[in-house]
Amino acid sequence: MEEHQHVRKGVMAAHDGMIAPPRKMFRKKKSVLPDLNVMVNGIVKGSVKELAKAITFIESNADDHYKYGQDLLQKLLPYTGNAIRIGITGVPGAGKSTFIESFGMRLCDAGHRVAVLTIDPSSSISGGSILGDKTRMEQLAKHPNAFIRPSPSGGTLGGVHRKTRETLALCEAAGFDVILIETVGVGQSEFIVRSMVDFFMLLALTGAGDELQGMKKGIMEMVDAVVVNKADGTNKSLAEKTKREYNQILHFLQPATKGWESKAYTCSALKNEGIDTIWTMMKEFRDVTEKSGVLIERRRYQTKEWLHTLIMEKLKNHFYRHPYVKEQIGQLEQDAMNGDIPPSQAAEQLFKQVYGTE
């Protein structure tokens, strides 16, 4: 394929061979960075190889790599926005991997190009997912129309957030028209995923009551659909009952998306049953929200919120990493909690030291 030849000819070649030079030696040299236009062209033509390389720059914590990734992103922005962005959450054991494999294969076979991203805040602590995504979705990983990228590891939650968002944009520029973002349901990952997708679904197990008890607050009010998985064999009638229970709850809640009634569905990812219905529903969601203008409004709002989230992240880092704050905050928290100092005075004391003003 043409784009692969591009890669081989370009400066990327140095990294492809088994005897690539140690990266640190070259970190400061501009020459090691691939030509920007070559990369942009490669990605726009759909080269997975160059996409993967671009993502490593986006994910890199080295200054020059990060800067290069941002330049790339800037040039690729005009090619983004054409995919349907789908977020998938669910408790562990709900069968998210099996669902994504079944759903992804169905779409890839129909000619769609599907990118699968994961947000796993715990990977910022453990340094990586416990189970590799490619082992979890064996068939899909081999499909030429699929691209699977595990959660970025290392760094802060804010960093994981940024990297996944920017990876999504790169995937769109590379022509992937369906982006699936899976959340492992740890920490604030559902809220992060909801803030970057068009459509958000909960993959559920039978027995809504018990499951909801263990679920994070507010999840049910963020979902555009609940899909009760494992609706097969002896479990089928129970799944139908659970679907009714979820519909009952959804009926009481405000819809997550204006003009769209969130409903419950059943499927069996294992038996590939009900998958088509879900895709049809998602396409309908896209049509409805595109026509009403809700989709474009949501995306614009998400971008604006994202800008302010980034600003807040930066403000927090700037403040909480200040030596005086690091030294004093613990004691001041204790003093405030013990009722020895009003919190407003504690805040003022810190602020005065850092910014020279109250």
Place this chain on the structure above:
Amino acid sequence: MEEHQHVRKGVMAAHDGMIAPPRKMFRKKKSVLPDLNVMVNGIVKGSVKELAKAITFIESNADDHYKYGQDLLQKLLPYTGNAIRIGITGVPGAGKSTFIESFGMRLCDAGHRVAVLTIDPSSSISGGSILGDKTRMEQLAKHPNAFIRPSPSGGTLGGVHRKTRETLALCEAAGFDVILIETVGVGQSEFIVRSMVDFFMLLALTGAGDELQGMKKGIMEMVDAVVVNKADGTNKSLAEKTKREYNQILHFLQPATKGWESKAYTCSALKNEGIDTIWTMMKEFRDVTEKSGVLIERRRYQTKEWLHTLIMEKLKNHFYRHPYVKEQIGQLEQDAMNGDIPPSQAAEQLFKQVYGTE
């Protein structure tokens, strides 16, 4: 009463007469501020007059008044924490004023001292509540054991938040053992009230479904009880049905307070029916959470969160009020929303200008 004589003798006298001097003339003079120890003693002895005066300092935007209010708060902190703090929310028309009047009268008659505060973020725009709290709760306003203070007006939402929180502390220092904080349900007021009370209740009308549709997301998951009001006359059986509906929903949700099952109740504030049951339930809540340690943990957590909320408020103000940010933010938002610039670059550009670093 002794504390009132204190007031008359003190420097406060200048403000009591009809011919008080214009305040601006004296704003910079320290002499106009009442003696701190006199004020502290007055409040600790339960003087409503001095409490009200102290609150005006807490609410003042003048630097020396604010500073004086903070000094007062610092000295009064050891006397705070002894009240049960109850938050009350509900859609307009649910009968919050009638409920507070009925509930408050019941407690005042039994010897409790009840302070009623209101959080109305719209008062920061309109400059005051549309309807005075004292006209809304005519009987209670006259009761010697009651103290009613409307929402602080003017200033930012953050300001309203701080003022109400500090007013709560002053009321506790003055010996009020029941603090009722009412939210008018505008903006983020429910979340603000939830963050400063022990017990949070939703006052509801009959017809749970319709009402919940119009309610803010996440409210149901914050409440320790739902009280269906207006359970009288022909409305009684419908209220019972609504109670069952709310119980059904509450059953599906995570409890707002660890170790406490949030349930629905009915009452008629107008007919004074069911009010005792609600107070008994609240006392049980207090007993249970005191014994389990959940109450003290909640309060410590609330104080810690409050410190960080104050810090974030200050950080935001410091950044967003910077001339460069004020000038550029609108255009950068537009550029980001239009896909002309990655949000991360927009954030960096602003940050570099304000703090000289990315």
